[in-house]
Amino acid sequence: MAHFDVRVEAYKERVLASFAKQSFLRTLGAQVTHIAPGEVDITLHAKEGLEQQHGFFHAGVTTTIMDSAAGYAAFSLFGAGDGVLTSELKVNLLNPARGAFLLAKGRVIKPGRMLTICQGDVYGAVDGKDIHIATGLFTMVRAEGLEL
Amino acid sequence: MAHFDVRVEAYKERVLASFAKQSFLRTLGAQVTHIAPGEVDITLHAKEGLEQQHGFFHAGVTTTIMDSAAGYAAFSLFGAGDGVLTSELKVNLLNPARGAFLLAKGRVIKPGRMLTICQGDVYGAVDGKDIHIATGLFTMVRAEGLEL
Amino acid sequence: MAHFDVRVEAYKERVLASFAKQSFLRTLGAQVTHIAPGEVDITLHAKEGLEQQHGFFHAGVTTTIMDSAAGYAAFSLFGAGDGVLTSELKVNLLNPARGAFLLAKGRVIKPGRMLTICQGDVYGAVDGKDIHIATGLFTMVRAEGLEL
Amino acid sequence: MAHFDVRVEAYKERVLASFAKQSFLRTLGAQVTHIAPGEVDITLHAKEGLEQQHGFFHAGVTTTIMDSAAGYAAFSLFGAGDGVLTSELKVNLLNPARGAFLLAKGRVIKPGRMLTICQGDVYGAVDGKDIHIATGLFTMVRAEGLEL
Numbered sequence: 110m111a112h113f114d115v116r117v118e119a120y121k122e123r124v125l126a127s128f129a130k131q132s133f134l135r136t137l138g139a140q141v142t143h144i145a146p147g148e149v150d151i152t153l154h155a156k157e158g159l160e161q162q163h164g165f166f167h168a169g170v171t172t173t174i175m176d177s178a179a180g181y182a183a184f185s186l187f188g189a190g191d192g193v194l195t196s197e198l199k200v201n202l203l204n205p206a207r208g209a210f211l212l213a214k215g216r217v218i219k220p221g222r223m224l225t226i227c228q229g230d231v232y233g234a235v236d237g238k239d240i241h242i243a244t245g246l247f248t249m250v251r252a253e254g255l256e257l
Numbered sequence: 258m259a260h261f262d263v264r265v266e267a268y269k270e271r272v273l274a275s276f277a278k279q280s281f282l283r284t285l286g287a288q289v290t291h292i293a294p295g296e297v298d299i300t301l302h303a304k305e306g307l308e309q310q311h312g313f314f315h316a317g318v319t320t321t322i323m324d325s326a327a328g329y330a331a332f333s334l335f336g337a338g339d340g341v342l343t344s345e346l347k348v349n350l351l352n353p354a355r356g357a358f359l360l361a362k363g364r365v366i367k368p369g370r371m372l373t374i375c376q377g378d379v380y381g382a383v384d385g386k387d388i389h390i391a392t393g394l395f396t397m398v399r400a401e402g403l404e405l
Numbered sequence: 406m407a408h409f410d411v412r413v414e415a416y417k418e419r420v421l422a423s424f425a426k427q428s429f430l431r432t433l434g435a436q437v438t439h440i441a442p443g444e445v446d447i448t449l450h451a452k453e454g455l456e457q458q459h460g461f462f463h464a465g466v467t468t469t470i471m472d473s474a475a476g477y478a479a480f481s482l483f484g485a486g487d488g489v490l491t492s493e494l495k496v497n498l499l500n501p502a503r504g505a506f507l508l509a510k511g512r513v514i515k516p517g518r519m520l521t522i523c524q525g526d527v528y529g530a531v532d533g534k535d536i537h538i539a540t541g542l543f544t545m546v547r548a549e550g551l552e553l
Numbered sequence: 554m555a556h557f558d559v560r561v562e563a564y565k566e567r568v569l570a571s572f573a574k575q576s577f578l579r580t581l582g583a584q585v586t587h588i589a590p591g592e593v594d595i596t597l598h599a600k601e602g603l604e605q606q607h608g609f610f611h612a613g614v615t616t617t618i619m620d621s622a623a624g625y626a627a628f629s630l631f632g633a634g635d636g637v638l639t640s641e642l643k644v645n646l647l648n649p650a651r652g653a654f655l656l657a658k659g660r661v662i663k664p665g666r667m668l669t670i671c672q673g674d675v676y677g678a679v680d681g682k683d684i685h686i687a688t689g690l691f692t693m694v695r696a697e698g699l700e701l
C-alpha cells in the first residue's frame with residue numbers, strides 16, 4: 110500500500126467540513142467512516158427511496174458514494190485553499206447492489222499536482238458475507254482557490 | 258442517425274412502467290420526456306437536496322440520469338420478458354452541472370443480443386444557452402426473464 | 406458540429422511534424438488523412454503483423470489509431486510550445502475490426518486550458534459497407550513546454 | 554487475493570497456443586512470463602519502432618499488452634471451445650512509459666458466465682525502481698465456439 114504525506118494537518122476536519130456541504134449526500138444518508146492520507150470510506154445504510162426497478166440500490170447510488178469516497182481520498186492530500194472536482198469516472202458493476210449497507214472505499218493510486226487518479230470499490234454485506242459490488246477508476250482535478 | 262426496430266409494440270409503456278418502479282428516480286424527481294426506438298430523454302428540475310459542495314448538481318445526479326436514459330434507450334429495443342442491467346459506465350464531466358433543469362439523452366450506438374452499447378449526454382440551460390455538462394458510454398446487458 | 410479557433414496558423418504542419426516523430430505509428434503504417442481545427446483522421450491499411458488470434462486487427466491497433474487521432478485533434482488547438490499527452494482512454498469495441506483499411510476519426514468535444522476531452526471512432530469497410538468498429542472517449546493533457 | 558478454479562487442465566498450454574496466433578504481439582515482441590488461474594503477465598522489452606513523439610513507449614503499446622494480459626487472465630478460466638473477446642477497456646496512464654522493459658499484469662476481478670471483469674496494470678523499471686505506468690479495467694466476453 111502506498112504511503113502519502115498530507116499538506117494540511119487538519120485534513121480530516123477539511124474532509125468532514127466539505128462533506129457536510131453536500132446536500133445530495135445527506136439526501137442519500139451517506140456518512141464518512143474512515144479518513145487517512147489518500148483514503149476515505151463512505152458508508153450508506155439501506156432506506157426507502159434509493160432503489161432501482163428490481164429493488165437493489167440504484168447504480169447511481171453506488172456510483173455517487175464511490176465518486177465521493179474517491180474525491181475525498183484525493184482531497185485529503187490537497188493543500189489549503191484547494192478544492193476537488195471529478196473530471197471523469199469509470200465504474201464496472203460486478204454484483205447486484207444489496208445488503209443492509211454499502212461500504213465505498215476510495216484510495217489514491219497516483220497523486221499529482223494537477224490530476225490525482227483514484228480507485229473506488231463498493232462492498233455490500235449479504236448473509237454475513239462480503240460482496241464486491243463495484244470497482245472503478247476516477248480522475249480528480251485539484252482546483253486552486255475553489256476550497257470546499 | 259441509426260434506425261432501430263422494436264420487438265414490442267408497446268415499448269413506450271414498458272419503459273414508463275419500469276421507470277415508475279425506480280424509487281431513486283422519484284427521489285431525484287426525474288421524468289421521462291422522450292421515448293423513441295433506441296432513444297430516451299430524462300429531465301430533472303433543480304430542487305433542494307441534489308447539490309455537491311459548490312452548489313452545482315452532484316456528479317452522482319448527473320450520472321444517474323445519464324445511466325437511466327441510456328438503460329431505457331437499450332430497453333426500448335428489448336423483447337417481452339427482458340430486463341436491463343448496467344454492466345459498466347464511463348462519464349466525462351465537461352462543465353459544472355447547473356441550470357434550472359438537466360436534460361439527459363440516452364441513445365443506442367450498437368444493439369446486440371447480449372450487450373447493447375449506448376451513449377449518454379447531459380445538457381443544462383444557463384442564461385438561455387445550452388451547456389454540454391457530461392458525455393458518457395454505457396454497456397447494457399439484456400437480462401432474459403428479468404422483466405422490468 | 407462545434408467550431409474551434411486555432412492558436413497557431415501552421416497547425417496542420419505541427420500535427421504532421423509530431424506525427425512523423427512517432428516510430429510506433431510508422432510500424433503500424435498509419436497515415437494522417439484529414440486535419441481541421443479540432444479534427445484529425447488517421448487511416449491504416451491492412452498488412453501482415455497487425456492481427457489478433459482470429460485474424461482481425463488487434464484491439465491494440467484499433468485503440469492506437471483512435472488515441473492518436475484524438476490526441477492530434479486536441480493538439481491542433483494548442484499553442485506554440487505545447488505538447489499533448491493522453492491522460493486516460495475508454496474504448497468500446499462494437500464489431501470485429503476488419504476491412505482493407507481502418508479509418509479513425511478524432512474530434513474535440515470540449516477544449517480546455519488544461520484538459521481537452523475528445524471522442525474517437527473507428528470505421529472499417531467490408532463489402533462496400535461501412536462498419537462502426539469502435540467508439541471511445543479520451544482525456545488529453547496540454548503539456549506546456551513539451552512541444553511535439 | 555481471489556482464488557479461481559480452471560475448467561481445462563491444460564489452461565497454460567491453451568493460453569500460449571492462442572497467444573502464438575496473434576501476429577501483432579509478435580510485431581511488438583511481447584512474451585507471456587506468468588500464467589496462473591485468472592492471472593497472466595506479459596513482458597515487453599524496449600526496441601525500435603514502439604515509441605511515441607517523446608521517445609517513450611506509445612500508449613498504444615502499453616494498452617495492447619494490458620489488454621492481452623487481461624484477456625488471457627480471463628481466458629485461463631474458460632472452458633474448452635471458448636474464445637475471448639474484449640468488449641471494452643479503460644486505461645489511466647499514470648507515468649511516462651519508459652524502462653528497459655514493461656511488465657503488464659492481468660488479473661480477473663470477477664469471473665462470469667458471459668462477462669469477466671479484469672484489472673490490468675503496467676510497470677516499468679527505471680534506475681532499479683519500479684514505476685507504475687498504467688492501470689485499467691477490462692470487460693472480457695466469453696465467446697462460445699470461438700476457440701483461440
